[in-house]
Amino acid sequence: MYNIDDFDVKILNLLQSNGRLTNQELSELIGLSASQCSRRRIALEQAQLILGYHARLAxxxxxxxxxxxxxxxxxxxxxxxxxxxxxxxxxxxxxxxxxxxxxxxxxxxxxxxxxxxxxxxxxxxxxxxxxxxxxxxxxxxxxxxxxxxxxxxxxxxxx
Structure with a gap:
């Protein structure tokens, strides 16, 4: 089981509203390095807390x-x-x-x-x-x- 912390919650919330955010953009928004954001995103995906990225269509x-x-x-x-x-x-x-x-x-x-x-x-x-x-x-x-x-x-x- 993956234990999420406040940074993970911020990443999840930001990606939920905009799944196209880059790791660099995430890092600027939450105050971690881009490489840390990348590692965390991958861990969240592997833990199946991020199930996919989708386009919202009209x-x-x-x-x-x-x-x-x-x-x-x-x-x-x-x-x-x-x-x-x-x-x-x-x-x-x-x-x-x-x-x-x-x-x-x-x-x-x-x-x-x-x-x-x-x-x-x-x-x-x-x-x-x-x-x-x-x-x-x-x-x-x-x-x-x-x-x-x-x-x-x-x-x-x-x-």
Whole structure:
């Protein structure tokens, strides 16, 4: 287990908001040498505290402008039922996040599709046809305000 200190926390926070920071830029921001920042970054990656570096894309850049949140309740929690559902999750690109939850729903899915017809097709042709799914409850996102800990551009101008 990797023990993180205050410098590691600063590195993680800075990289979360800007994964393109160089070791030199990190060193200037937190007060360590670039080589120390490099060693720490590598150690954080090897400890799997940094899982990857990603570009945040505008929804229209990938043709998936409609975002939905879907609560899923399974028929039961047998190994076969859960595995069938998890296999479907792996195979459906429109599901961008999936969370196992407590409460009325067993899972919460974040899905991104091209349009409302795409959302309807996803629900009726894929999700509801999975033999493990007992109930779905869908919400359509009207505005994205904050994602991945970061405010969305222009979200401060919404009423």
């Amino acid at each position: 929804p229209d850049a990938v043709g998936r402008e409609v975002l939905g949140l879907i609560e899923v309740r399974l028929l039961n929690h047998t190994a076969d039922c859960v595995e069938s559902f998890h296999t479907m999750l792996r195979d459906v690109d429109a599901v961008i996040d999936a969370f196992k939850t407590t409460g009325d729903a067993d899972y919460l899915l974040k899905v991104a599709v091209q349009d409302l017809q795409g959302l309807s097709d996803l629900i009726s042709k894929i999700l509801s046809r999975n033999k493990s799914v007992a109930h779905l409850k869908t919400s359509v996102v009207l505005n994205r305000l904050k994602e991945n800990g970061l405010m969305m551009p222009g979200s401060d101008m919404l009423p």
